Amino acid sequence: xxxxxxxxxxxxxxxxxxxxxxxxxxxxxxxxxxxxxxxxxxxxxxxxxxxxxxxxxxxxxxxxxxxxxxxxxxxxxxxxxxxxxxxxxxxxxxxxxxxxxxxxxxxxxxxxxxxxxxxxxxxxxxxxxxxxxxxxxxxxxxxxxxxxxxxxxxxxxxxxxxxxxxxxxxxxxxxxxxxxxxxxxxxxxxxxxxxxxxxxxxxxxxxxxxxxxxxxxxxxxxxxxxxxxxxxxxxxxxxxxxxxxxxxxxxxxxxxxxxxxxxxxxxxxxxxxxxxxxxxxxxxxxxxxxxxxxxxxxxxxxxxxxxxxxxxxxxxxxxxxxxxxxxxxxxxxxxxxxxxxxxxxxxxxxxxxxxxxxxxxxxxxxxxxxxxxxxxxxxxxxxxxxxxxxxxxxxxxxxxxxxxxxxxxxxxxxxxx
Ligand code: SF4
Numbered sequence: 001x002x003x004x005x006x007x008x009x010x011x012x013x014x015x016x017x018x019x020x021x022x023x024x025x026x027x028x029x030x031x032x033x034x035x036x037x038x039x040x041x042x043x044x045x046x047x048x049x050x051x052x053x054x055x056x057x058x059x060x061x062x063x064x065x066x067x068x069x070x071x072x073x074x075x076x077x078x079x080x081x082x083x084x085x086x087x088x089x090x091x092x093x094x095x096x097x098x099x100x101x102x103x104x105x106x107x108x109x110x111x112x113x114x115x116x117x118x119x120x121x122x123x124x125x126x127x128x129x130x131x132x133x134x135x136x137x138x139x140x141x142x143x144x145x146x147x148x149x150x151x152x153x154x155x156x157x158x159x160x161x162x163x164x165x166x167x168x169x170x171x172x173x174x175x176x177x178x179x180x181x182x183x184x185x186x187x188x189x190x191x192x193x194x195x196x197x198x199x200x201x202x203x204x205x206x207x208x209x210x211x212x213x214x215x216x217x218x219x220x221x222x223x224x225x226x227x228x229x230x231x232x233x234x235x236x237x238x239x240x241x242x243x244x245x246x247x248x249x250x251x252x253x254x255x256x257x258x259x260x261x262x263x264x265x266x267x268x269x270x271x272x273x274x275x276x277x278x279x280x281x282x283x284x285x286x287x288x289x290x291x292x293x294x295x296x297x298x299x300x301x302x303x304x305x306x307x308x309x310x311x312x313x314x315x316x317x318x319x320x321x322x323x324x325x326x327x328x329x330x331x332x333x334x335x336x337x338x339x340x341x342x343x344x345x346x347x348x349x350x351x352x353x354x355x356x357x358x359x360x361x362x363x364x365x366x367x368x369x370x371x372x373x374x375x376x377x378x379x380x381x382x383x384x385x386x387x388x389x390x391x392x393x394x395x396x397x398x399x400x401x402x403x404x405x406x407x408x409x410x411x412x413x414x415x416x417x
Contacts, residue, residue, distance in 0.1 A: 004118045004147040007140050007322060009132040010109075016128050018087075022373070024107050024126060025081035025089070027074065027264045029380045032056055032101040034069035039099065048094060055082040063382060067102060079265075102151050111150040112325040114171070115158055120150050121323040124316065125375040130368050133319050137311050139183050140318045155325040166207040167327060167334075170215040174203065174327045174334075177219050182317050184226065187233070189310050190407045193317070193342045194238045195226070197403055200334035203327070239401060240410035243291045248397065249350045249406060250278075252343075255391055256378060267373035270355060270366075277357030294353060295410075301356035302349070305363075312367055313349070317341060339403050340385060343392065346406045348374060 032040075037056065043049035056070040073082045083090045092100060108126035112119045122129035133140070159171045167174060181196050182189075199222055206214045225232050257263075257271070281293040306313075320326075320341055327334050351370055356362040378384045392398060397406070 001146040002116065002118055002149050003144050004111075004120055004150060005142055005144050006119075007121050007133065007142055007319065009129070009136065009140070010120060010122060011143065011145070013122060013129055013132055015126075021127055022264070022266050022376070023080075025084045027079040028081075028125070028376060029382070030072040030081060030101070031068040031103050031382075032070045032072060033067045033103075034064075035066075036099070036101040037069045043095075045094075052083075052091070059382075068382065072101075106151045109150065110154050110323050112154040112323075112328075113156045114325065114328075115160060117144075118150050119322065119325070121319060123323070123375065123380075124319060125372055125380060127368060127372045130372040134312045134315045134368065134371065135364055136315060137309075139311060140315050140322075142322070154323070155328050157325065157328050165328065165330075166212050167203060167215060169212065171327065173216060173219055175321070177222070178321055178326060179318055181222075181226075182314060182321065185310075185314075186226075188235075188409065189313055189317070190345075190409050191235060191238065192314075193338070193345060193407050194400075194404055195222075195232045197335060197338045197342060197400055198222075198232050200327075200338045201400055204333045204335050235408075238404040238408045240408040241405045242295055242410045243288070244405050245346065245407075245410075246291050246294050246350065247287070248395065249343075249346050252388070252391055252395075253347055253351070256384075256388065259387055264373050264377040266369055267377035270351060270370045270373060273358040273366075274351045274354035277354035277359075280357055294357075297357035298353045298409075301360060301362050302353045305356070305361075309364065309367075312364065313345065316348075316371060317345065335400070336389070339392075339398075340389065342403050342407045343388065344379075 037058070040049060040052040040056075043052070055073050057073055058064070058070045059068065074080065075082055075084075081089075085093075089100075089104070091104075097105060108123040108129045109120050110123050122133060124130040124133060157165065157168065157171070159168045165171075178196055178199070181199070182192050184192060187195065199218070202218050202222075203215060206212060206218060222232065224230065231237050277297065278290075278294065281290050285293065324337070326337060329337060348370060351374075352362060352367060355366055355370065359366070392402075
């Protein structure tokens with residue numbers, strides 16, 4: 001049996017079936033891999049084969065990949081998978097579990113392969129997985145287990161052969177240090193995100209100059225700075241601007257929502273609460289007054305809860321790093337990966353502040369609902385990341401300094417200017 005690296009929450013995860021508040025067959029883009037699509041198309045049972053093909057939409061050629069060849073159509077009225085009958089999967093009933101597409105057979109598990117080791121985590125669009133992964137105050141830890149070979153639907157990479165990834169040789173050094181940075185509770189979480197972003201820029205620069213073997217020295221330099229109170233250990237190194245942060249992220253959220261076709265009910269609840277919370281500021285407020293009100297809501301409701309529960313977002317970010325096989329990527333710079341994670345963190349935090357303003361309190365349940373439904377609503381869409389990055393680019397928001405403005409929290413004095 002191969003070795004599989006699991007975050008500890010995966011060892012206890014079980015689908016809760018009927019008790020789930022948001023079935024995975026609803027309002028989710030369900031990709032079908034090429035082999036499964038062709039298998040469905042060639043079924044001997046021509047009537048069922050025809051029904052399957054009619055119930056799927058083959059992706060445009062430019063978006064097609066072997067593991068994402070088509071998507072299952074959703075019922076327009078209910079948002080449910082078109083093959084769901086009386087709460088049961090008709091494909092599984094008729095053809096058996098072995099004929100399910102890779103995503104249906106493995107959801108919410110996501111597995112990557114690094115050399116001969118598999119890594120399995122969960123997509124946090126599953127609310128039960130999100131609860132287990134995020135609500136652990138001890139932080140996320142990882143365990144090797146001898147297990148059945150998982151269905152690999154994520155990244156496959158090698159750190160040994162020439163792989164075209166410049167930093168492949170130092171994959172584990174970067175990965176381990178990145179998790180260590182995100183879990184270093186000596187710093188606020190937004191500060192940790194920025195420290196990771198600075199590291200990503202330094203690593204990108206060394207790769208661009210062909211100085212890949214500098215990577216262990218760069219990591220050691222960062223360790224020394226964190227231990228010795230160097231520049232990246234100081235909050236004042238990173239600029240803040242609550243006005244810019246709220247204005248840009250709010251506009252970005254509205255753009256992302258307007259670009260979205262179908263919407264998840266649970267996410268819409270969160271969005272309504274966010275809007276209600278922000279509108280509690282009242283009519284006729286100037287932009288400055290609105291930002292001041294937003295800052296007050298953060299101080300009154302968000303900060304007190306997060307002082308005890310910041311581990312929820314820490315676990316979210318560590319899971320993102322792990323499940324995306326960080327630092328692996330075929331095209332993006334490491335900074336772009338951290339930038340994307342930071343912007344999503346900023347968007348989630350802003351929505352929670354509005355939701356907390358609406359209820360005049362914040363709870364772990366509200367955070368879980370927002371995180372899982374946001375991922376469901378947006379991040380399951382193949383184009384979402386591209387659209388978000390393009391919007392940032394269009395607003396000329398692309399540097400370390402910009403990320404700091406979007407992520408770092410300004411202090412109470414500054415908010416009340
Ligand atoms: S979303 Fe998760 S808990 Fe809910 S039905 Fe799907 S796998 Fe089970």
